[in-house]
Amino acid sequence: MSTLFNDYYLNIAVMTCLWAALSGAWNLMAGYGGLVSLGQSAFFGIGAYMTAIVYTKYGISPWFGLVAGILVTTGLAAVISWPCFRLRGAFFSLATLVFPIAMEIVANNLNDYTRGPSGIAIPFRPGLDTFIFRSRWSYLVAAFALMMLVYGITRWIHRGKLGLYLIAVRDDEATAASMGIEIVSVKLIVVMISAALTAVGGFFYAQYILFLDPPSVFSINISVQIALLSIIGGLGTPFGPIVGSLVMTPLDGVLSQFFGGGPRLLIYGVALLAAVLLAPKGIVGTAKEWRRSRWTC
Amino acid sequence: MDMLSGAVSGKALMHASALVLRFGGLVAVNEVSLTVADREIVGLIGPNGAGKTSLFNILSGQMRPDSGSIRFAGRDLTGASATVCARAGIGRTFQVVKPLGSLTVHENVTVGALLHHPLVVAREIAARIVQRVGMGPLLQRPAGSLTLESRKRLELARALSIEPKILLLDEILAGLNASEVNESIDLIRSFARHDGLAVIMIEHNLHAVMSLADKVVVLDYGRKIAEGRPEEVVRDPAVIAAYLGSDG
Numbered sequence: 297m298s299t300l301f302n303d304y305y306l307n308i309a310v311m312t313c314l315w316a317a318l319s320g321a322w323n324l325m326a327g328y329g330g331l332v333s334l335g336q337s338a339f340f341g342i343g344a345y346m347t348a349i350v351y352t353k354y355g356i357s358p359w360f361g362l363v364a365g366i367l368v369t370t371g372l373a374a375v376i377s378w379p380c381f382r383l384r385g386a387f388f389s390l391a392t393l394v395f396p397i398a399m400e401i402v403a404n405n406l407n408d409y410t411r412g413p414s415g416i417a418i419p420f421r422p423g424l425d426t427f428i429f430r431s432r433w434s435y436l437v438a439a440f441a442l443m444m445l446v447y448g449i450t451r452w453i454h455r456g457k458l459g460l461y462l463i464a465v466r467d468d469e470a471t472a473a474s475m476g477i478e479i480v481s482v483k484l485i486v487v488m489i490s491a492a493l494t495a496v497g498g499f500f501y502a503q504y505i506l507f508l509d510p511p512s513v514f515s516i517n518i519s520v521q522i523a524l525l526s527i528i529g530g531l532g533t534p535f536g537p538i539v540g541s542l543v544m545t546p547l548d549g550v551l552s553q554f555f556g557g558g559p560r561l562l563i564y565g566v567a568l569l570a571a572v573l574l575a576p577k578g579i580v581g582t583a584k585e586w587r588r589s590r591w592t593c
Numbered sequence: 594m595d596m597l598s599g600a601v602s603g604k605a606l607m608h609a610s611a612l613v614l615r616f617g618g619l620v621a622v623n624e625v626s627l628t629v630a631d632r633e634i635v636g637l638i639g640p641n642g643a644g645k646t647s648l649f650n651i652l653s654g655q656m657r658p659d660s661g662s663i664r665f666a667g668r669d670l671t672g673a674s675a676t677v678c679a680r681a682g683i684g685r686t687f688q689v690v691k692p693l694g695s696l697t698v699h700e701n702v703t704v705g706a707l708l709h710h711p712l713v714v715a716r717e718i719a720a721r722i723v724q725r726v727g728m729g730p731l732l733q734r735p736a737g738s739l740t741l742e743s744r745k746r747l748e749l750a751r752a753l754s755i756e757p758k759i760l761l762l763d764e765i766l767a768g769l770n771a772s773e774v775n776e777s778i779d780l781i782r783s784f785a786r787h788d789g790l791a792v793i794m795i796e797h798n799l800h801a802v803m804s805l806a807d808k809v810v811v812l813d814y815g816r817k818i819a820e821g822r823p824e825e826v827v828r829d830p831a832v833i834a835a836y837l838g839s840d841g
Contacts, residue, residue: 464704469694470655473675474685475705476755524610
């Protein structure tokens with residue numbers, strides 16, 4: 297009983313870290329570069345599927361699946377983002393929405409590799425080489441490490457040349473160009489970093505849940521959730537996605553335990569509204585502003 | 594056709610020839626040619642809607658000309674993008690100021706200095722430029738919270754930050770009081786005399802143009818109607834007619 301209890305809360309902790317990492321990867325392109333994509337679940341799903349296919353179909357260590365997933369998503373991110381860069385604001389978001397939908401259709405129909413709608417069950421063979429563990433604590437350590445990796449990369453970008461260039465492009469493209477910034481290259485770099493990190497999240501998810509089907513990884517809900525956590529926590533801040541996930545993921549978990557179904561979504565929705573109304577710049581952004589105004593007044 | 598240009602000594606840094614820019618049926622820039630020598634200050638004047646800013650947009654790569662050509666520092670920049678023009682050494686300000694609102698003044702200018710320097714050096718250079726344009730006390734202020742006057746200065750600082758060979762200044766004196774105008778005149782003069790930059794300035798403040806410009810170019814309805822030394826140009830009947838209307 298106590299292990300079950302423990303597992304339940306450990307699972308919430310693992311998912312909190314994973315969501316923070318995924319949202320952090322999105323925050324790089326959306327928060328800093330202004331590229332508000334709703335297509336992240338395409339990269340997440342490809343990362344997960346590459347891992348699962350390489351492991352179950354060819355019997356190769358999922359670590360190779362991770363490498364393959366990173367390479368494929370990074371390349372694909374570059375190719376599919378390029379035409380979308382011509383679009384601004386909401387039009388960019390709408391265009392990116394197409395990719396997870398397309399990927400879900402592909403996954404549903406590529407039976408030979410994905411087993412279509414019935415999904416892939418990943419056999420439980422614990423070991424570091426398979427990245428499958430008996431204890432959820434191991435997953436928690438790994439998920440925490442992934443979250444911190446994304447956080448570290450974000451901090452590094454935040455303080456460096458790429459961060460300034462991204463914000464310049466987000467604030468005003470004409471100004472950015474007049475200062476010699478290669479706008480398309482800057483966008484491409486951040487989209488590729490973001491896609492690669494998201495694919496790592498997909499790898500983790502596959503080896504943690506050990507079951508994949510198209511809607512569970514390509515769903516638009518995942519893309520939206522990824523975006524929401526950063527928006528609630530604070531867009532364009534390194535810590536924002538972590539705060540967003542720390543607040544919302546456990547809340548979602550607890551609500552689904554006590555309420556389930558309709559009431560859970562209702563309360564979740566109210567919490568979301570409250571967050572957006574009370575802290576329009578996200579929890580981190582609003583806290584910063586509040587602190588600044590207290591100091592300067 | 595182009596007998597007037599090339600009157601000033603020094604080798605040509607920028608040579609634009611027969612530029613045309615159309616917006617649908619409207620010809621915003623009509624067969625305009627322009628030569629700018631090293632260290633030369635060119636005043637670009639003309640009534641509202643004469644095509645001055647459009648000409649800047651072509652020269653800085655924000656817009657592609659429908660025809661004509663631009664040579665700059667020995668390179669053909671016809672139809673080059675704004676990024677390429679900036680990298681070639683064309684710095685510009687925007688008449689409708691475009692600061693990077695979520696960055697501080699210091700960061701705004703650092704972005705430009707990063708073009709030629711690593712971050713640590715770029716930050717130092719940026720701080721010096723901000724100081725030079727008289728915004729030292731505002732260094733750490735968010736650009737989005739600046740007054741219009743400060744934003745105009747920030748435009749200037751940003752244009753300087755890429756270490757340009759030529760500065761295109763679009764009405765940076767508008768809205769300044771008399772003493773601020775005089776400060777800015779000294780500053781612009783020092784860019785040419787001290788830093789060796791060429792300057793093209795769009796300006797309605799004729800006092801500034803008269804005291805700064807080596808050469809004045811007058812546009813009206815997209816055409817170049819006069820070019821020459823400032824004191825000659827203001828006496829030109831065609832220029833007087835364009836500004837005051839011809840007494841037909």
